[in-house]
Amino acid sequence: QRRRLLDYVKNKDVERYRSVIQRLGLRK
Incomplete structure (x- = not known):
């Protein structure tokens, strides 16, 4: 569910x- 929220x-x-x-502090 957290992934869906991030995508949204x-x-x-x-x-x-x-x-x-x-x-x-995340580099992508």
């Missing part, structure tokens, strides 16, 4: 998703 956010708010990743 990624498709809806790419910028927000990127911000979250950067905040978490």
Whole structure:
């Protein structure tokens, strides 16, 4: 379920998703 949420956010708010990743310290 978490993966689905991430995908949804990624498709809806790419910028927000990127911000979250950067905040978490994940580089993709």
